[in-house]
Amino acid sequence: MSRQYDVVLLGASGFTGALTAEYLAEHAPPNLTWAVAGRNKAKLERSGKDVLHADVTDPQSLRALAESTRIVVTTVGPYVQYGEALVAACADAGTDYLDLTGEPEFVDRMYVRYHERAVQTGARIIHACGFDSIPYDLGVQFTVEQLPERVPIQVNGLLRGGGRPSGGTFHTLITGFSRPKQNLEAHRARRRVEPRPEDRSAKAVPGKLHREQGFWAVPLPTIDPQIVGYSARLLDRYGPDFRYSHYAAVRHLPVVAGGIGGVALLFAAAQLPPARNALLNRLKPGDGPSPERRAKSWFNVRFVGRGGGKQVITEVAGGDPGYGETAKMLGESALCLALDDLPKTAGQTTTAAAMGPTLRNRLVKAGLTFATLSQDDY
Numbered sequence: 001m002s003r004q005y006d007v008v009l010l011g012a013s014g015f016t017g018a019l020t021a022e023y024l025a026e027h028a029p030p031n032l033t034w035a036v037a038g039r040n041k042a043k044l045e046r047s048g049k050d051v052l053h054a055d056v057t058d059p060q061s062l063r064a065l066a067e068s069t070r071i072v073v074t075t076v077g078p079y080v081q082y083g084e085a086l087v088a089a090c091a092d093a094g095t096d097y098l099d100l101t102g103e104p105e106f107v108d109r110m111y112v113r114y115h116e117r118a119v120q121t122g123a124r125i126i127h128a129c130g131f132d133s134i135p136y137d138l139g140v141q142f143t144v145e146q147l148p149e150r151v152p153i154q155v156n157g158l159l160r161g162g163g164r165p166s167g168g169t170f171h172t173l174i175t176g177f178s179r180p181k182q183n184l185e186a187h188r189a190r191r192r193v194e195p196r197p198e199d200r201s202a203k204a205v206p207g208k209l210h211r212e213q214g215f216w217a218v219p220l221p222t223i224d225p226q227i228v229g230y231s232a233r234l235l236d237r238y239g240p241d242f243r244y245s246h247y248a249a250v251r252h253l254p255v256v257a258g259g260i261g262g263v264a265l266l267f268a269a270a271q272l273p274p275a276r277n278a279l280l281n282r283l284k285p286g287d288g289p290s291p292e293r294r295a296k297s298w299f300n301v302r303f304v305g306r307g308g309g310k311q312v313i314t315e316v317a318g319g320d321p322g323y324g325e326t327a328k329m330l331g332e333s334a335l336c337l338a339l340d341d342l343p344k345t346a347g348q349t350t351t352a353a354a355m356g357p358t359l360r361n362r363l364v365k366a367g368l369t370f371a372t373l374s375q376d377d378y
């Protein structure tokens, strides 16, 4: 494909986009041609890269953007509000697309509307290329690789970590909470059209509160199990009957109760426009945690995988999950798509199916940990 750029980053004037631009500036090899795009030229010129005009409310500008590059990376969210026109443009132009969404409704809706078109043009549409959902998607794949082939497999993921959200993440979270009906409708619409594997079963199942690995395992209804389940449907290696359950790992029961109460309060407030607006005013788009705060942030996900009489425990870990590590994961995903030899995929896919161990190797070189803690008979 002959295009002016290998990669264009949309949203580089925002909090996470600026960190991603910094990551690319430090790590992209000299033969990679990349540029930034957005609606505010003055802000973007600070990057020192070519600046393309693109406004997500102007489909013409997105078409021109998609036709100028092999890969578009976008950090413009909430994606349910701002993301669709760019997915449409990339699917039409046969341009690979990467984002940072953690919004299940958006991913389901994009599947229903643009998957077929992207398959026709060869575009790879890969959502959730940040802390949502790379550690889980690649961590589960890493775990499955260490279990026997062609056997039923169950994996539990247990997340621990600490960090603060940016304004953009907070707005996206509250927007997602305010749309429970649309989320459910999008989920059902996808179920009606996505073909299921004929001779295998692969899905995410909501778990139950229980004790595991010395922690309380609290079911965590984020986008991550949805992404892992889709990878498992795309990849035969996950076996004839694959199940994934996703949890937060919490040491003390009162913290569990406080966490559930806090989320329930945010959810309730998001349903009422005045309370929602008051919440949104507390953290503005463009704001984010300071470098000092980010330096203290961390995450660690433990996976317990069982199948064919074996149990394997693995761990994926890193620093500031939401921003430092997210910029690294998104940047490396773009470099991987642009430069590496990968399996042929098209349409809506996942990091595990499209890049798998090749991306994992890149992330390990970039400082993330993928470790096997134990392997036993079970």
Ligand SMILES: NC(=O)c1ccc[n+]([C@@H]2O[C@H](COP(=O)([O-])OP(=O)(O)OC[C@H]3O[C@@H](n4cnc5c(N)ncnc54)[C@H](OP(=O)(O)O)[C@@H]3O)[C@@H](O)[C@H]2O)c1
Pocket (backbone or CB within 6 Å): 010, 011, 012, 013, 014, 015, 016, 017, 038, 039, 040, 043, 054, 055, 056, 057, 075, 076, 077, 078, 079, 082, 100, 101, 102, 130, 131, 132, 133, 166, 167, 168, 169, 170, 172, 173, 284, 285, 286, 287, 288, 322, 323, 326
């Ligand atoms: N799941 C994860 O792991 C993860 C981690 C981090 C972030 N995220 C997601 O990433 C998204 C961005 O977060 P953030 O904190 O970086 O947000 P942010 O600082 O508010 O940045 C938003 C960006 O969108 C741009 N933008 C807004 N409206 C636009 C338009 N009409 N046309 C073109 N560009 C437009 C802004 O440009 P201007 O400067 O011109 O306003 C800015 O560059 C959020 O949805 C967040 O949830 C996800």
